[in-house]
Amino acid sequence: MRSDITTETPPGVVVHRLRLRPAHEDPALLVPAGDTGLAAGLADQIRRLAESGIRGTGPVLTYSRLPDGGSVLCRFIPADNSSCLDVRVAVLSEEAARARLTPIDAWPEECWTTRPGTLTPRPWIDRTELVRFAAEARGQLPCVLADVRELFAGRAGPQILLVERRPHDVARWIALICASLPQQAARELTFTTSATRPYAAFEQIVGVPPEAEFAFSEVELRHLYRVRSAEGRCSPALGDPWAEIAARLWQHGRPELITDTARIPLGAPFDAGRLAAVALLELLPVGREAELLAAAWISRPENTGGMAQQDVDGLMDALTRIDRAAVGAAGPRPAALGQILRAFRSLRRRATPEVAAPVALSLGRAALRTALDRCAVVSADPLADLGLDRADRERLAAEFGAEVRAVLDAGDSSSAERAGSLVLARALELDPSGPYECAANRRTV
Structure with missing residues (x-):
């Protein structure tokens, strides 16, 4: 999806290989088989990652934070005919973490094997496949995006557990999520594509196979985690306008609009009103309530001050579509109409008169119809x-x-x-x- 994926090893990356084996005193614990060449704290962190239940689940990719501000990408592979794990480790400095690397781009095995000793991230899932995956997951998509937005709130939300049978499907989820986020947020998101013991995992997003050691209790589902599954028990859905609009854009096959700033300058992250206004400009239906959020956003002059004339005119023309939603078969909606009128007055200062005139007439009809139905309060x-x-x-x-x-x-x-x-x-x-x-x-x- 992203066009800025680097095909070279990012600056500051050191790639190591090591093997983890069961400890003699306790086979449930993993210890390095020989000298790792890694700092003791980093080796311990990799061991803890493995002990979250990576063994036996096929290739697993994890991305985690380090106490010094750097981060680490690990690819775990079950060793042939043994209970050991082969691990490839890419230590990313803070500089590398800010470079053009989205960690999930390192999912394919070829990223780690094309050039021995180096990491070469590359595109592995294109827009068409992601849109197809979004269509398959349409029932869960708004909930997952709402959970992700919650991770970046002032008070970060709980871990997200994605219940999938294959780590590859979790990797697809993470790729979809990253394509829905501002680039910096996508690069900061920590994850593991599979953990059979998720209680031991500490990443923001954790892939969980159905047979994982997890209770799915009511307290866990409602308060401690955000659990999403197409088949089993899930956490309650979070009502989140930004997530609903973003999910609709995926269903329209236009996910690039979620992070697009070409026509409307970027404002606050996860601004549902701004995202709805982007959809309006592209003539994409995103629902009545979302369009009214767009009207509220448009009504603040500072939001549209940096827009090109043709886009201001585009938003002005779009108000007639919101008008039809505000005065529908059920009759006028005074509060909704009032919001649209405020948006019109905000845009009228900059809109081309020829564009504004028919919109004004349409809104005049709606305003009179509303007033006639409520004459006693006019x-x-x-x-x-x-x-x-x-x-x-x-x-x-x-x-x-x-x-x-x-x-x-x-x-x-x-x-x-x-x-x-x-x-x-x-x-x-x-x-x-x-x-x-x-x-x-x-x-x-």
Whole structure:
């Protein structure tokens, strides 16, 4: 997915090979078979990684932090005809961790064997395959992305356990997750693709085979871990707008938009409103509530100040699509419409007049329809700040004048309803004493 994958050993990388064997005093423990050439603390960390249950599960890739600020990539391979593990270790300095290396790019065996003693990450899963995987996992995808976003919150969320039969499927999950994250976050994410004893694992994302030694208790599922499985027990879903929108973009086959900054400058990480606005610009449906989040984001002028003119116009035009959602079959939604009107007023200062005019007319219709259904609480001109010209107001008067007069003339209208209808009559420049006549020019409408 990413175009910035390096094909050379990143700066500061040292690659070692070692073998771990069962300890004589306790076969459940692993110890190095001979001198490792590694610092004692690093050798102990690799041993602890192995003891989280890597043996017997096929090739496993782990990425972990080191106390000195560096990190370590390990590929564990069960040794032939023995209970030992062969381990390839790439020690990444802090400089290397900041370089163009996303750790999951080191999943293929060829990355470790093409040039002995070096690590050569390379693309191994393309966009088409990731989109296909996202479609297969559509039921879990919003939950997993919500869990990942929680990892990067001010107070980091709990470990994520991905229950899959094959480490390769966990690697696909991690590749999908990394493609959904800002590059720096993708490079910092720690993981292991398989651990049969996940209680001993300390990475942020842990692959767990179904036969793992894990209780799946209610407390663990709800509070201690985020567990995701297509078949077994899972943690409750987290309602997360950013994750929902990102998952929809995967389903649309446009995951690159999740991290794209070409049309809308990057703001706060995981901003659901901004991501919904990106989808609006690309004419991709992401749901009514998400579009209203986009409207709220657009309504803040500082968010759109750095955008190109054509993209400002694109967002302005998109407001008519949100308008149809706000005034749907179930009737007007005043709060939603108010949010869209605020977005329009924010964009109107910069939008091309020819683009803004039809949007203003459409929103004027929606505002009048909402006001007529709530006449008793109307106290201000609902068309204010839309920039409607006289021709547009006359068009709206022709469409809504009869309904306004009907409220005025109804014998059972309350005083509040009559007062509200008078506000609407003035907004449409109707003469309330005549038969639906435009007070501006006394022309019957």
